[in-house]
Amino acid sequence: MLYELRIYHMHPGRMQAIRDRFTHFTLQIFARHGMRVNDFWEDMDAENNRLYYVMQYADMEERDRQWEAFRNDPEWQKVKQESEKDAPIVERIESIYMKRAPFFPQ
Template sequence: MRIFTALAFLALAAMPGATNAQDGRYVCSSNGNEIQQLRIYEINRSNKDAFHRRFQDHALRIMKRHGFKIIDMWESDTGEKIEFVYLLTWPDQATMDSRWSEFLADQEWIDIKKQTAAESGELVREANGQPLVRVSYSPACSAR
């Protein structure tokens, strides 16, 4: 997990920004509200390929339709578990929340999940997402 946190922050360091104070929080982003979101899925080893096919062939396309902007993706295999990790960027928290609601309610996505579960079983053991807001003292802010 630590490796993905480090990777995520390396990816974030490449993103543009400007320092702003907002509600007592110090952030460094292009509009003061921009956030990134780190998503981590623990996937089943036995149907890892089915997970990647579903994500590549279907989830990415449907996410794009709902305005998702994925920065990068990784896989980690520690021997104990396999995790799929990706990083998104959003203009603000409200947009992130509404787009996720739209995506999860998308009938095509619902049907695809049902179909792949019937064919391959459970693809994701656990899914977690956390918003990330750059702090003003990030090296990415002072690199300008």
């Protein structure tokens, strides 16, 4: 199993925009493409403007296929464009790929 920690560094003042986009659109589009999100977190320090979430995949090939389909999804392209008409939301994204440690019980 492959896990991807995604860290979104938001532009100042855009945290609510990313919350709204995930709530109303992104998670449903992820589900349509078979993309599994394990959990979401927000930075305790509101000044940091960071959102964290973990995705789960069978392997890197599945990850790449799902993200390619997501990026090319016409609904996603429309949602992204409309949600960023006033200003960009995400400044940059970090991805960290992880595997479960063998000593930790599941």
